[in-house]
Amino acid sequence: MISRGALLHFHRHLFLAAALAAILNFIAFYPGILHHDAWAYFAAARSGDFTNWQPPLLGKMWIPLQAIWNGPQPMLVLFMAGYWSGFVLIARAYEAEGGKLAACTFAAGLFPLALNFNGQLVKDVSMAVCLLLAAGCAAALVRGAIKWRAATVGAMWLFLIMGAFMRANALFALPPLLDLAGIATSPYWAKTGWIKRAIAVCLISLAFAPGHILADRNIFRVRDLFPMSQLQIFDIGGITYFSGIDRFQGFFGPDFAAKNRTCYKPKAWDVYGWGGCEEVYENLQPQFGWPLTKMWLAALAADPTTYLEHRVAHINRFLEFLCHDCKEMIYTGAQSSNQNEFTFEPTVIYRAIDWTSEAINDSPFGRPYVWLLICLAWSLVAFAIPDPVTRRITLTMTASGALYALAFAVVGIASDYRYIYWTMLCALIATPAVVARVIMRRDAPARLRFGPLAGIFILIVLREIAVRAIP
Numbered sequence: 001m002i003s004r005g006a007l008l009h010f011h012r013h014l015f016l017a018a019a020l021a022a023i024l025n026f027i028a029f030y031p032g033i034l035h036h037d038a039w040a041y042f043a044a045a046r047s048g049d050f051t052n053w054q055p056p057l058l059g060k061m062w063i064p065l066q067a068i069w070n071g072p073q074p075m076l077v078l079f080m081a082g083y084w085s086g087f088v089l090i091a092r093a094y095e096a097e098g099g100k101l102a103a104c105t106f107a108a109g110l111f112p113l114a115l116n117f118n119g120q121l122v123k124d125v126s127m128a129v130c131l132l133l134a135a136g137c138a139a140a141l142v143r144g145a146i147k148w149r150a151a152t153v154g155a156m157w158l159f160l161i162m163g164a165f166m167r168a169n170a171l172f173a174l175p176p177l178l179d180l181a182g183i184a185t186s187p188y189w190a191k192t193g194w195i196k197r198a199i200a201v202c203l204i205s206l207a208f209a210p211g212h213i214l215a216d217r218n219i220f221r222v223r224d225l226f227p228m229s230q231l232q233i234f235d236i237g238g239i240t241y242f243s244g245i246d247r248f249q250g251f252f253g254p255d256f257a258a259k260n261r262t263c264y265k266p267k268a269w270d271v272y273g274w275g276g277c278e279e280v281y282e283n284l285q286p287q288f289g290w291p292l293t294k295m296w297l298a299a300l301a302a303d304p305t306t307y308l309e310h311r312v313a314h315i316n317r318f319l320e321f322l323c324h325d326c327k328e329m330i331y332t333g334a335q336s337s338n339q340n341e342f343t344f345e346p347t348v349i350y351r352a353i354d355w356t357s358e359a360i361n362d363s364p365f366g367r368p369y370v371w372l373l374i375c376l377a378w379s380l381v382a383f384a385i386p387d388p389v390t391r392r393i394t395l396t397m398t399a400s401g402a403l404y405a406l407a408f409a410v411v412g413i414a415s416d417y418r419y420i421y422w423t424m425l426c427a428l429i430a431t432p433a434v435v436a437r438v439i440m441r442r443d444a445p446a447r448l449r450f451g452p453l454a455g456i457f458i459l460i461v462l463r464e465i466a467v468r469a470i471p
Helices: 004-029 036-047 057-068 073-097 099-110 112-117 123-143 149-166 168-185 187-191 194-206 208-218 228-243 256-263 279-287 290-302 304-319 348-362 368-384 388-406 417-439 446-469
Strands: none
Touching (some): 004 073, 004 099, 036 057, 057 073, 073 123, 073 388, 112 348, 112 417, 123 168, 123 388, 123 417, 149 168, 149 208, 168 187, 168 388, 194 208, 228 290, 368 388, 368 446, 388 417
C-alpha cells in the first residue's frame, strides 16, 4: 500500500511528466499534420459542405476551433491533451498495485509507433483518443482513484459516445468498454451475470450502426454519399475476381469479369474509386442505396466461398501477415496535396520518432498482426492477474483491441497502418500489467507465464520463415 504522502508525490510527478510529454509531443508535430482526410474535414468546416463520406463528428469539431485559431493547432492541442490525459488516468487506475506498474503503464504512451500517429489529425486517431479517455475514466472510477465521481461519469460516457461516432466500425471496440463503463456507473450492473451483460453491451454496440445513419440525417445533417457503397463495391469486386463470374450482374458489359482481373487488389477498394478502374464507382452511383445493396447481398449468397477467399486475402494484406510485399508506409509527415496554407516541417523530435518507428516497422515485431496477436495472448494471460480490478481493466483493453482488429476481416476496405492504432494502444497499455503480475510471478502457472509469450514468438518466427519462402 502506498502512503498518502508518497501517493501525492507520485501524482505530482505523473502530472509533470504528462505535461512535459504533451508539450514535446505538440512541438514535434506542430502545427498538426493535415493528412488528406484531415484536410477534407477542415475544408468542410470552412465551406459548411459536410458529407458522410467520413463520419462527420470530427469535421464538425473544427467549426468552433476555427473561431479560436485559423489552423490545425487547436485540434493538435486537443489530440495531445486527450492522449496524455488518457494515459494518466490509466496509470492512476493501476497505481494501487504499485508506483512502478503505474509508471510503466504511463511510459507505454511513449512508444515510438504510438507517438508516430498521434499528431495526425484523422478520425482513426481521434477515435482512439476518445476511447482511451473513456477507458481511463472508467478504470479510475472502478479503482476509486478519482474524487469527482459525477463529473467523471459524465465525461466517460461523453468520450465513449464521441469515440463511437468518430468511425463507423468503432462499434466493434465498444462491448468491453461499455461493460467497464457500466460497472463504473452502477453497482447493480456489476452484480448482473456476465452473460446478460455481454448480450446487452453487444446489442448496444450494434445499435450504433443505425445510430450513425440517424445522426447523419437528423443531427449532423450532412449530404448522404452512401459510404457503405465502398464496402459493397469492394466485396462484389473480390467475389468477381475469385469466382471469375461477373457479380456486378453485367452492369459494366459482358467482358467485365476479365477486366476485373486487373482492377481488384486485396489491399483496398481504392482502385474502383480513383486508382485505374474509377468508372466502377462513377457509373454505379445511381445504384447506391438499396439497388447496390441487393446486388451485394446476391453476390454474397451466390458465392459465399469466394467471398471468404476475398475476405481472407484482405485481412492477410491488412495485417501484413503471409505476404512479403505488403509493408505499409508509416511516415506520417506528408500533408495533403490539396492544401498549401499550413506547412509541417519535421522537427528534430519528429525525425527521431519517425526513425525509431521505421526501425520497429522494419523488424519482425512491427507488423499490424503482432498487435492483434498480443491482445489475443494477453486476453488469456490476464485471467491470472490476482487483483480483480487490475484484471478487469487489463481484460477490457485487450478484448477491445482484439475485437476491433478482428472486425476488419468483415468490414475492412483498406490497409493503412493507422487503422490498427487502437489495437496497438490496447496492447501497449495491457503489457506492463501482464508482465508484472503474471509473467514475472513465480507462483503463477507456467503455462500462463510462458505459453502465450512463447506462442507469440513462435508465430512471428514461423511467419518470417514462411514469408521468405514465398516466391
